[in-house]
Amino acid sequence: MATRRSGIVVIGAGQAALTLAETLRRGGETRPITLIGTEVHPPYQRPPLSKAYLSGGMPRDRLWLKPPEWYAEHEIDLVLGVEVTAIDRRRSQVVLSDGGVRAYGQLVLATGSRPRPLPAAAGGDLAGVHVIRGIDDIDRLAAQLASARAVLLIGGGYIGLEAAAVARGLGKSVTLVEAAPRILARVACDRTAAMVRDLHLSHGVDLREGLGVARLVPGADGAAAGARLADGTEVAADLVIVGIGGIANDALARSAGLRCGDGSGGVCVDAFCRTEDPDILAAGDVALFDIDGSGSMRLESVQNACDQARAAAATLLGREEAYAPVPWFWSDQYDMKLQIAGLNRGADRTLLRPGRRPGTGSVWYFRASRFVAVDALSDPRAYMAGKRWLEERVSPRLDQLADPAVDLKEVASDPVDVPA
Numbered sequence: 049m050a051t052r053r054s055g056i057v058v059i060g061a062g063q064a065a066l067t068l069a070e071t072l073r074r075g076g077e078t079r080p081i082t083l084i085g086t087e088v089h090p091p092y093q094r095p096p097l098s099k100a101y102l103s104g105g106m107p108r109d110r111l112w113l114k115p116p117e118w119y120a121e122h123e124i125d126l127v128l129g130v131e132v133t134a135i136d137r138r139r140s141q142v143v144l145s146d147g148g149v150r151a152y153g154q155l156v157l158a159t160g161s162r163p164r165p166l167p168a169a170a171g172g173d174l175a176g177v178h179v180i181r182g183i184d185d186i187d188r189l190a191a192q193l194a195s196a197r198a199v200l201l202i203g204g205g206y207i208g209l210e211a212a213a214v215a216r217g218l219g220k221s222v223t224l225v226e227a228a229p230r231i232l233a234r235v236a237c238d239r240t241a242a243m244v245r246d247l248h249l250s251h252g253v254d255l256r257e258g259l260g261v262a263r264l265v266p267g268a269d270g271a272a273a274g275a276r277l278a279d280g281t282e283v284a285a286d287l288v289i290v291g292i293g294g295i296a297n298d299a300l301a302r303s304a305g306l307r308c309g310d311g312s313g314g315v316c317v318d319a320f321c322r323t324e325d326p327d328i329l330a331a332g333d334v335a336l337f338d339i340d341g342s343g344s345m346r347l348e349s350v351q352n353a354c355d356q357a358r359a360a361a362a363t364l365l366g367r368e369e370a371y372a373p374v375p376w377f378w379s380d381q382y383d384m385k386l387q388i389a390g391l392n393r394g395a396d397r398t399l400l401r402p403g404r405r406p407g408t409g410s411v412w413y414f415r416a417s418r419f420v421a422v423d424a425l426s427d428p429r430a431y432m433a434g435k436r437w438l439e440e441r442v443s444p445r446l447d448q449l450a451d452p453a454v455d456l457k458e459v460a461s462d463p464v465d466v467p468a
């Protein structure tokens with residue numbers, strides 16, 4: 049059994065890892081802290097990758113979460129370009145791709161997630177097929193995007209839709225194909241999807257919903273030159289971007305015998321970010337946890353990576369603070385800012401509240417008459433009101449909320465005292 053005096057080793061050097069290290073040092077942690085990351089880049093923010101960084105509107109040095117000198121100043125050992133290949137729980141050490149090992153007193157899995165690949169059988173391994181996850185992905189993609197004329201997006205989730213908006217902004221012809229009956233099927237209701245659909249149609253995106261890709265078609269040079277769709281039609285493209293969801297990087301945990309989830313995976317943790325091994329915690333995209341009493345889930349968001357890492361740090365500092373957040377998320381597409389607060393799963397009713405300008409507004413989700421989430425489309429007042437109600441554990445009065453003549457500040461709310 050490792051002693052409390054041994055160091056803390058974090059696998060991954062992304063948003064969750066950085067927040068964890070920072071919170072530990074702020075909390076007075078004096079033990080050695082090591083972050084080990086596969087990527088050669090220091091911890092950076094991913095959201096701009098499918099937005100301003102992809103469009104060329106943000107320089108690379110604005111992606112870094114901390115200046116280079118911060119790590120030495122805070123005695124954080126940053127080991128980059130090295131993969132952890134195994135966790136040896138018996139010896140309390142991790143095995144590295146460079147042949148080394150690192151002993152740990154406590155270990156944190158902050159390995160994030162990766163894009164679900166388009167199978168090779170469907171042409172996913174052709175040249176000219178891109179995913180959006182890391183800086184290197186974007187640098188490769190942006191170079192080809194500059195000269196591309198027609199872009200095919202596979203997947204109508206946030207990343208695909210954001211990339212479509214960037215590509216249209218660069219003047220490319222854009223087709224977006226979504227196999228599910230509609231875009232945003234996994235994350236938003238049909239009212240929100242309808243507003244986002246209208247936005248993309250108004251910007252000239254050729255949006256095809258309920259239509260999967262049968263396979264990508266190679267051109268004379270062997271690179272992807274388009275796709276044959278499920279209905280037999282073909283779409284020509286000189287660049288393909290695949291955004292069909294994420295999978296947790298939980299292979300290390302699985303091999304080490306830790307309990308993990310099915311589907312898109314994830315390492316099972318309790319409200320204090322502990323796995324079943326008392327010396328191993330997990331936080332961020334990779335963690336699978338029960339947030340609202342309705343079953344385990346993973347959240348892929350900056351809010352989750354940061355807040356869960358803070359909860360994990362509290363556990364390591366010996367001050368247990370259960371992770372019970374009001375989740376929030378955002379997406380930028382064209383000049384529309386979508387802001388989401390709460391979790392809409394299990395919602396049985398939605399309400400659309402039009403905004404002050406066309407194309408703006410908010411969609412409110414209720415479960416058993418209880419307010420659980422809001423999607424605000426270029427409507428920051430709705431987002432702020434909804435987030436506040438969720439934090440205060442109250443539900444706005446439906447009749448007042450439904451009436452656009454009633455100002456949000458005037459909408460009354462009732463306490464919610466039943467568990468979600």
Ligand code: FAD
Pocket residue numbers: 059060061062063064065084085086087093094095096097098130131132133158159160161180181182207297300331332333334347348349350351353376377378379380
């Ligand atoms: P990551 O930041 O992915 O860090 C994990 C790191 O661990 C990676 O660098 C990985 O290489 C490394 N790693 C994995 N396995 C190993 C190993 N065995 N050994 C060593 N290192 C390993 N969220 C929002 O809230 N709003 C947004 O608008 C938004 N936009 C996004 C746009 C894009 C393009 C992407 C990709 C994500 C976006 N997100 C957004 C999600 C958000 O960025 C992630 O949820 C967040 O980065 C997760 O942090 P993390 O630390 O869990 O994982």
